Amino acid sequence: METVNLSLAEAYALAHHVLSSNGFSEAHAAAIAKNVTAGERDGCASHGLWRLLGIVETLRKGKVAADAVPTVTSQAPAIVKADAKGAYSLLAFEQALPLLIEKTRQCGIAALAINHCVHFSALFADVEPLTDAGLVALATTPSHAWVAPAGGTQPLFGTNPIAFGWPRGDKHPFIFDMATSAAARGEIQLHHRAGKAIPEGWGIDSEGNATTDPQAVLDGAMLTFGGHKGSALAAMVELLAGPLIGDMTSRESLAWDDGAGGLPYGGELILALDPARFLGEDADAHLARAETLFSGMQSQGARLPGERRYLSRLASQEQGVTITQSLYDDIRALSA
Ligand code: PYC
Numbered sequence: 001m002e003t004v005n006l007s008l009a010e011a012y013a014l015a016h017h018v019l020s021s022n023g024f025s026e027a028h029a030a031a032i033a034k035n036v037t038a039g040e041r042d043g044c045a046s047h048g049l050w051r052l053l054g055i056v057e058t059l060r061k062g063k064v065a066a067d068a069v070p071t072v073t074s075q076a077p078a079i080v081k082a083d084a085k086g087a088y089s090l091l092a093f094e095q096a097l098p099l100l101i102e103k104t105r106q107c108g109i110a111a112l113a114i115n116h117c118v119h120f121s122a123l124f125a126d127v128e129p130l131t132d133a134g135l136v137a138l139a140t141t142p143s144h145a146w147v148a149p150a151g152g153t154q155p156l157f158g159t160n161p162i163a164f165g166w167p168r169g170d171k172h173p174f175i176f177d178m179a180t181s182a183a184a185r186g187e188i189q190l191h192h193r194a195g196k197a198i199p200e201g202w203g204i205d206s207e208g209n210a211t212t213d214p215q216a217v218l219d220g221a222m223l224t225f226g227g228h229k230g231s232a233l234a235a236m237v238e239l240l241a242g243p244l245i246g247d248m249t250s251r252e253s254l255a256w257d258d259g260a261g262g263l264p265y266g267g268e269l270i271l272a273l274d275p276a277r278f279l280g281e282d283a284d285a286h287l288a289r290a291e292t293l294f295s296g297m298q299s300q301g302a303r304l305p306g307e308r309r310y311l312s313r314l315a316s317q318e319q320g321v322t323i324t325q326s327l328y329d330d331i332r333a334l335s336a
Helices: 008-021 026-041 051-060 089-107 124-132 185-194 214-219 228-240 250-257 275-299 307-319 325-333
Strands: 003-006 071-076 079-083 109-118 136-140 162-166 174-178 265-273 321-324
Touching (some): 003 325, 008 026, 008 051, 008 325, 026 051, 026 124, 071 089, 089 109, 089 265, 124 136, 124 162, 124 265, 250 265, 321 325
Antiparallel strands (some): 003 321, 071 079, 109 265, 136 162, 136 265
16 A cells, blocks of 8 residues: 655645635634644554544535634633634634633633534643643543434434543643544545454444444444443533533434534533642652552553554654545645
């Protein structure tokens, strides 16, 4: 298979050019290009440069704003609200982040609700700036109704990712970012693009039969991970980042899309907790106990979530990223 190697600067420049030439404002183009470059850099192809295809397609379908200026408001002592005004979530997140950190330091715990955003991005990128600031963080968002609840066969939930981060001083943070579906939808789409079957257990066809055909699952329903456990978590995500913050459930998002095939529209909830405020002068001792937990995992040969991402980041910083020639051509054609 023919491939193209890009330095991270070239990957960012390619993404930025595609976004700007399609009409995204400089602020949105920069925020989106940074995010998809970070996904590719960290070995997360389903949230990397490939996403540009859907990002631009959603714009062309009139389902996302290209230049909306988000507003950030203090809703309560420990609640920040950001209104993305129909644009992708990333700029609203970027602009609300300083106030979220400030409130978390003041109150010990604070939340950011992003509303009216179109969402495609990996949540680890929203959690990492918080762990960098020494905070514990959790982020979640619904998507479109693509996933059947355990026991059912019809799409109702989104892929509903949950990302959690724990700061570790000068070490890489502990961060997991997982869909509550068996896989991200982007993974299934990438299998389809590559003409590959998907693993069993990822989805069912429109008749409710198990299948490894990616197109049949895209037309049928994805499944949650861990049966009823993933299903319960997916429902929790719908509630927390839907009705609780005054935004859409995945079913409402898909209805709003009205067959256009755009990326999901709705809200994202981010919680941040400050160990220094919970623990006061005992913070160092208790954070050291967290390290004992991590080394207990590693001493059994278990990998900490995120380890693969940081290895991939290091390799990409040194060697750049490699994508298929056909993806490169499809991305370049977006600005032709
Ligand atoms: O790949 O799971 C996914 C996804 C969520 C929102 C857009 N794509």
